[in-house]
Amino acid sequence: MNHLLYGLAANTALSSELVDRLIAVADEDIAVNLVGRADLSHAQAVALFSRVEERGVPLAYQGLLTPADVDPAAQPLVALAMLDEQTGRPEWARLLATSPVLAHRKKLAACPGLPADVVEALVADPDVCVVAELAWWATPDVAATLAGHPHAEVRLTVAANEATPPDVLAALITGEGLPAARRCLVCDRETTPFVHEPDCPWPDCELRPGASCDGSHESTTHDIQRAALHNPATPTEAVVGFADHPSLLLRWALADRPDLPPEVCARLAADPAPGVRADLAENPAIDDALIRTLADDHDHDVRRGLAHNPRVPLDVLTRLAGALRIGAALLPRIAAASPAEVRQLAQSPNPDARVLVAQRRDLPPEIRDALACDADAKVVKSVAPHPGLSEARLRAMVDRFGVQVLTRVATNPDASPALLEDLTRHERAARRAFREIARHPKATAQALLACLTDPRARHLAAGHPALPPPVIVGLLDDADGQVVEAAAANPSLPPAVAADLVHRLGALPSE
Structure with missing residues (x-):
């Protein structure tokens, strides 16, 4: 793969003329990024299709080709993609329904809106x-x-x-x-x-x-x-009898249906298979009594499933949260909490309850700010990415808890350029913070230069438009191909350098 051309093909600042030149020399790799360009015109799509026919399918799905551009006999996969998008011609379906290639007929069978005679032909397929x-x-x-x-x-x-x-x-x-x-x-x-x-040891066995x-x-x-x-x-009445079926797979298939009657839920709650109970625990069909029973289940996955149930009572959820590692996830019950419940959770003496509500990103300012000042690092870490937090509050978080909250502060959309710079200089900066800073739209050149020192953040920083152009140009010779691609795709790459690259690599004719 030519990493420079591959990156250039994704560069959003590339001129239409240079895109044309890249299309003229595109191989399968370069064509992947060219197809993904939001500014690709119909004429360019047709030129790319004629150059790299394998890219015709994604071009068709993106609506960049018309029926006049496609020969269904010579390019059946592209024709099938257009039929799947309902932009192809009915006669194509009739032609492909008799294709000797099984995969073509099978793909056609999945297309919507087929003519009645084509459906009849597929029903009778051998x-x-x-x-x-x-x-x-x-x-x-x-x-x-x-x-x-x-x-x-x-x-x-x-x-x-x-x-x-x-x-x-x-x-x-x-x-x-x-x-x-x-x-x-x-x-x-x-x-x-x-x-x-x-x-079965046979790889081709069907x-x-x-x-x-x-x-x-x-x-x-x-x-x-x-x-x-x-x-x-x-229908519900057709499935309820399977709650006691000897097949584990059939009982398991039943457990997550939202239309189960209470007596069926009760039978499944006593199922010997933890997987059945875990799926049932997440099912909004179960009532409060059964929820409280399952909260004492010895199996970790059952309790975790219950934590994701949108109807779990808050007192049960906070008890579960203390015993489970929920992670940085907004649980359905918390997302649906009323304003009064949000306030109740935020004021709870239980830090696990405060952690749960701190995952919301639509908190009233007074609750958000109170959680930002919480004495528990886990709570502060959870609320750190919340939009609307002032720079002073974000800095106070880092001053109090340092590396415990640093990465999450770096993800805050309102983190200032100066704060991001300071985070890179933190004496105990978590390496993962460099990756978040390198992704941040407000990252400054100074912050990005620091991110370039981290192997895992280097390619992210190389693609950031705030990186100084001379640095971007220097990265075009980096030993890491991923960094080279990101630098070539950087919209701040000087246009003259981009044109020279295309010229040197053979995409432009000599002057």
């Missing part, structure tokens, strides 16, 4: 994987028809399709009202009875781990039930 792909994305009427398909694999994707009518999903769970499936992927390939090894068939297609039938249990369109 390869079941095409029909199964169609079933996954089908409209309700087509999904209902495919639910009775003789191949169990098609029924599996119908069960996963959220557009499948509820009564059809209920029938797929029980099999009642549907003709028996005659085939599955296992008996297509192997003599039954057959059980596929869970750790059977799912543990797949089995004794003539009843039992593993695919199990997968159909699991997919339907995960499907929110499946």
Whole structure:
């Protein structure tokens, strides 16, 4: 890879003329960054497509190509991308529905808004994987028809399709009202009875781990039930009976459904599998009594799931927070807290409660400022990135707690240029702070020069527009390719230097 050209291709300050020149010499690597340019014109997109045809697919998804730019016979993947975006022509779909390339027909089957005759052709496709792909994305009427398909694999994707009518999903769970499936992927390939090894050594094997068939297609039938249990369109009454099912995977699939009746939640709360209980703990369907029961569960993941439940009572949540490492996360219940609850949490004698509310970034100024003056370093660290904090308060945080809060202070959007400079000179500066400073839009040249001394922050500082142009130019010869790319992509790179680079590297003709 040419790191200089790769970086230049992403430089937002590059002139249109230089972009044209880069397109003229682009390879696959350089084309990746050229495709990502927000200022790429239609003419440039067409030129890039003709130069590096592999980039046609992302160009099509970005809406930079028109049907007139694409030959569906010669460039089927680009045509499929446009059909997926519903900007392609109907006749392309008809052509590709008969493609001898299986992957093309399968991709077509996932495209929305296909003509009715194309859908009919795909329903009758000789390869079941095409029909199964169609079933996954089908409209309700087509999904209902495919639910009775003789191949169990098609029924599996119908069960996963959220557009499948509820009564059809209920029938797929029980099999009642549907003709028996005659085939599955296992008996297509192997003599039954057959059980596929869970750790199959063959890299090209298409059977799912543990797949089995004794003539009843039992593993695919199990997968159909699991997919339907995960499907929110499946009626509640069709799924509740699985709370006591011997299959762990089926009980687990049931545990996070938000429509579970209380008695089903209670049965799942006693499940021997911690994974089932953990998913149930995060489910807003459980009531307060069950929440308090699960709060005493011996399994760490169950209690962590409960902490992420949007309905967990605040007293339970603060108790959990003291025992769990929540990290720098705004929990759903805290995000939904009322103004009165926010005030209550901020004034709590429990520092874990104050830490939780300090993660919000919409606190009233008086609460935000009070938390910034908290005696507990964990609370101050949590509130440090909050917008609106004055420079004086941010400096006071660092004076009191130093390296414990330094990195989070560096992420504050209102940190001043002078403060960022001072953070780089802190006697116990955390190395991670250099990375945050190098990303900060207010970082000064002086701060960025300090960040260049850290190997992990160097490439970030190299791409910062506040870096002095002579320093940027010097970094173009850096031993680290990532630093070179960032410097070449820096919009503060002098235009004359950018033009000279393109010239020297062969993208411009000699004068």
